[in-house]
Amino acid sequence: MTTRRRGKDLEDAILSAAAEELRESGYPGMTMDRVAARAGTNKNAIYRRWPHRAALGIAAYRHLADAAMPDPDTGTLRGDALEMLRRANETWSSPFGAILRGLLAAAADDPELLTLMRERSGADTMDRAWLAMIQRAVARGEAPGEAAHPRVAATPMTLLRGEYATRGIPSVPDEILVEIVDEVFLPLVRGRAG
Amino acid sequence: MTTRRRGKDLEDAILSAAAEELRESGYPGMTMDRVAARAGTNKNAIYRRWPHRAALGIAAYRHLADAAMPDPDTGTLRGDALEMLRRANETWSSPFGAILRGLLAAAADDPELLTLMRERSGADTMDRAWLAMIQRAVARGEAPGEAAHPRVAATPMTLLRGEYATRGIPSVPDEILVEIVDEVFLPLVRGRAG
DNA sequence: CTCTTAAGGTACGGCGTGTACCCTATGAGA
DNA sequence: TCTCATAGGGTACACGCCGTACCTTAAGAG
Known part of the structure; x- marks a missing residue:
């Protein structure tokens, strides 16, 4: 741990960690402690960015979603x-x-x-x-x-x-x-x- | 507290207490400790009857519901x-x-x-x-x-x-x-x- | 090179669920 | 009427989680 992440780097790390927790355990199972641990940081860094667990959950969910499929066109x-x-x-x-x-x-x-x-x-x-x-x-x-x-x-x-x-x-x-x-x-x- | 309630008496008391908690605080706010206190008993008596908080919540909700209105008949x-x-x-x-x-x-x-x-x-x-x-x-x-x-x-x-x-x-x-x-x-x- | 800012580490307070243990009243059956 | 299994009462507790406080330490802007 020679270098210390800051700003966007850290934010991305947290979001990724939260997204993985979401994928593995669902929202009810996503705990702040585990997200912090997984991101290699601590809860302070999280609460400085998001006020609630829910806010983090929503933000992390967005990190997963990027569908944007084309409209279907079957003719009928x-x-x-x-x-x-x-x-x-x-x-x-x-x-x-x-x-x-x-x-x-x-x-x-x-x-x-x-x-x-x-x-x-x-x-x-x-x-x-x-x-x-x-x-x-x-x-x-x-x-x-x-x-x-x-x-x-x-x-x-x-x-x-x-x-x-x-x-x-x-x-x-x-x-x-x-x-x-x-x-x-x-x-x-x-x-x-x- | 001369007499000690048992069986159905106690069960009704618990359900009523839970129903009141539901009405006052909603389901997320209904805690087992408060239900027990309000019913004048303790959590043991509750957990002996219902496995989860959710089960109690559902049972208590039923205690509130008794609608059964007649069908409307406006002619159209x-x-x-x-x-x-x-x-x-x-x-x-x-x-x-x-x-x-x-x-x-x-x-x-x-x-x-x-x-x-x-x-x-x-x-x-x-x-x-x-x-x-x-x-x-x-x-x-x-x-x-x-x-x-x-x-x-x-x-x-x-x-x-x-x-x-x-x-x-x-x-x-x-x-x-x-x-x-x-x-x-x-x-x-x-x-x-x- | 200094100094503000943000990250890391850690410890808590508070609350809620579900369990354990031990004591005591109740009431059914002998 | 006595006995005794059963269920209620009281209490404490382990555990998990959220959100906060406090202090130390790196980073990087000026």
Whole structure:
């Protein structure tokens, strides 16, 4: 330990350590002591940068996330929607998604943290992608223009999240995704005609 | 303290104490020590009955819940749906709902607890009420028979829960409820015709 | 070369969960 | 009526974690 890290170097080391802890133990299992130890520093350095454990957790989560997949384009609205749901399901059911859910659970009481989460977790990006997808379908004449409504766009993802919330875990079976698309999303889009 | 409580007496005392703690401090603030003190007993008696704090929390929550309102019957599907959402919004935004949300957050990782919660929290009852409501609309000729689908029935409540999950707070404004009904639920019901 | 700033080291206070141990009232059954 | 297994009461404690305080020491700007 000849040299002593400072500023950004140290900050990155802490974030990486926290991210690894998140990956290994989830948010509830991420302790400040272990993060400090893993980063080869001490809690002072952490608390000088982040006020809470939660703040560090969110910041570290961001360190993991960098998805930014391209929009699906299967040619049909049904195909695109299913693809989106399947991708989301994969993400949410990965250990990675478990972390996100842990964070969400911890933030559930704290509006301030919740908005932080929304920004970082790409939920808004997701909604925009759905809207764009619907607009492509409208352009193809596959859906009525009234279908391009934010709440319609957000519905399938909300339903998927609902599955996680009530079932609780590993992964939502594909039939459910199909059901969400065929029994809710597509009828909804059609029902908005005229 | 001439007499010493046993069995059901003591159990009720503990549950009542836990329920009061829940009401006053929410689930995160309900500590075993305080519950024991409030019940005039000690943690032994509690841990002999419930394995976790979470288990006690869920059991105590049940002690608070006894709603069972009659179904709304406004004469129109739109009116009934709005009424259901408004009632749910009231419940969920009450301190009482905050408790429920705290419990849900704590149980989010544990499927076992989640099923316990579902049974106790009346979510299934709620879904049945929605289905019955839709079936009345079908009988009136107000909705197509295909609309009486469990997933359709569950959609509005899931969307409302989604609002709580992302916004995080006090109460969902009425416009949002109206939007859920007019922009999603009713188009969905109509879109399932034919 | 000095001096402010930030890192390292370490020790705590406080709180909460779950367990251990030992004492004592209760009530069922002989 | 007496005995005795059972369950409640009291208390202490190990353990883990968060967040803070305090002091020492390196780094690097001026």
